[in-house]
Amino acid sequence: MADLRRADGPGRSGRPTLAVVGATGAVGTVMLRILSQRADIWGEIRLIASPRSAGRKLAVRGEETEVVALTEEAFDGVDVAMFDVPDEVAERWAPLAAAKGAVVVDNSGTFRMDPEVPLVVPEVNPHAVRMRPRGIIANPSCTTLSMIVALGALHAEFGLRELVVSSYQAVSGAGRAGVATLRQQLSLVAGTELGTSPGDVRRAVGDSTGPFPEPVALNVVPWAGSPREDGWSSEELKVRDESRKILGLPDLPVAVTCVRVPVITTHSLTVHARFEGEVTVDKAREILATAPGVVLFDNPAAGEFPTPADVVGTDPTWVGRVRRALDDPTALELFVCGDNLRKGSALNTAQIAELVAAELS
Numbered sequence: 001m002a003d004l005r006r007a008d009g010p011g012r013s014g015r016p017t018l019a020v021v022g023a024t025g026a027v028g029t030v031m032l033r034i035l036s037q038r039a040d041i042w043g044e045i046r047l048i049a050s051p052r053s054a055g056r057k058l059a060v061r062g063e064e065t066e067v068v069a070l071t072e073e074a075f076d077g078v079d080v081a082m083f084d085v086p087d088e089v090a091e092r093w094a095p096l097a098a099a100k101g102a103v104v105v106d107n108s109g110t111f112r113m114d115p116e117v118p119l120v121v122p123e124v125n126p127h128a129v130r131m132r133p134r135g136i137i138a139n140p141s142c143t144t145l146s147m148i149v150a151l152g153a154l155h156a157e158f159g160l161r162e163l164v165v166s167s168y169q170a171v172s173g174a175g176r177a178g179v180a181t182l183r184q185q186l187s188l189v190a191g192t193e194l195g196t197s198p199g200d201v202r203r204a205v206g207d208s209t210g211p212f213p214e215p216v217a218l219n220v221v222p223w224a225g226s227p228r229e230d231g232w233s234s235e236e237l238k239v240r241d242e243s244r245k246i247l248g249l250p251d252l253p254v255a256v257t258c259v260r261v262p263v264i265t266t267h268s269l270t271v272h273a274r275f276e277g278e279v280t281v282d283k284a285r286e287i288l289a290t291a292p293g294v295v296l297f298d299n300p301a302a303g304e305f306p307t308p309a310d311v312v313g314t315d316p317t318w319v320g321r322v323r324r325a326l327d328d329p330t331a332l333e334l335f336v337c338g339d340n341l342r343k344g345s346a347l348n349t350a351q352i353a354e355l356v357a358a359e360l361s
């Protein structure tokens with residue numbers, strides 16, 4: 001196992017030096033905002049992106065900071081490097097950053113299922129952060145993260161036995177291109193009578209479906225990710241594999257259907273969770289109401305349940321519509337919302353980086 005401390009310790013300021021790789025992207029932009037809002041534990045914060053962005057100035061902690069291009073030298077003196085870049089960029093550069101002594105916290109899908117890379121959610125398995133023989137820690141995917149804090153709390157009390165999940169995923173889960181596509185499509189359909197005959201929306205948006213296989217404005221698209229065997233999508237398998245790894249339940253039966261909806265940011269999920277024994281709604285509500293990082297917002301008679309319109313921009317996992325399954329006293333039905341760019345991505349990465357910084361300090 002690699003030495004957990006850099007030989008030369010934290011940076012000159014006495015605080016660890018942080019690199020944000022992919023600082024200009026959808027996740028990187030939220031990361032800079034989060035770093036400005038959380039306790040200021042870092043010395044230098046170095047912003048890194050592609051050569052296209054080198055020289056741009058971005059605000060972090062109230063200071064204009066110049067973006068530098070991704071090179072090996074960019075990791076000189078870096079203690080912790082967050083990677084918010086596409087898979088192929090992380091695959092090449094994360095091991096190089098780790099070889100230069102930085103602890104990498106990677107947000108891409110590249111290392112999540114590597115047995116030598118821990119997959120960490122600080123509210124669920126914080127201890128795993130120290131088991132990092134490759135010097136890399138992985139951040140789960142936004143869809144898994146949007147529900148796993150609530151499920152981890154219920155699992156700790158009831159013992160999870162099966163999950164059936166449907167997602168309602170926001171377009172920012174597909175990065176800046178996803179957001180740009182929905183905004184453009186909305187401008188093409190706004191104020192029209194479209195959505196009343198087959199193909200009228202498709203004709204209006206033309207070829208501009210961006211990262212999505214179908215129009216996403218005025219529509220729902222039962223697909224996220226890329227094709228895998230037997231009709232499954234990569235996103236669906238991620239939720240299954242990652243939930244099993246984070247909860248330490250390698251054989252947990254998990255069935256997932258991922259759906260894209262015309263929401264800018266905040267993923268929602270319906271969850272059917274079956275447990276070891278009988279459950280009660282009262283106990284489930286008590287657990288969810290007191291679990292760190294979870295907000296129970298559940299009074300449908302008063303019109304109170306979470307929706308992306310209210311949850312976006314907030315940190316917790318919001319849970320509503322808590323019911324016991326009508327035909328199975330061991331199962332619960334939940335509706336869960338989480339901001340995919342905050343807890344679903346940047347916030348969880350920041351929390352992991354803070355755990356590492358606490359070790360280094």
Ligand SMILES: NC(=O)c1ccc[n+]([C@@H]2O[C@H](COP(=O)([O-])OP(=O)(O)OC[C@H]3O[C@@H](n4cnc5c(N)ncnc54)[C@H](OP(=O)(O)O)[C@@H]3O)[C@@H](O)[C@H]2O)c1
Nearest residue numbers: 022024025026027049050053084085108142173175176345
């Ligand atoms: N969006 C989400 O909800 C979400 C959630 C969890 C995880 N993730 C993961 O987080 C990562 C970033 O996603 P995103 O949505 O933020 O993507 P994005 O908006 O497309 O941003 C990509 C970032 O990577 C940089 N980049 C691209 N190619 C590069 C290269 N060759 N060298 C250096 N930097 C390069 C870009 O820099 P330039 O601006 O210079 O091109 C930009 O900063 C992905 O792996 C994604 O799967 C995303």
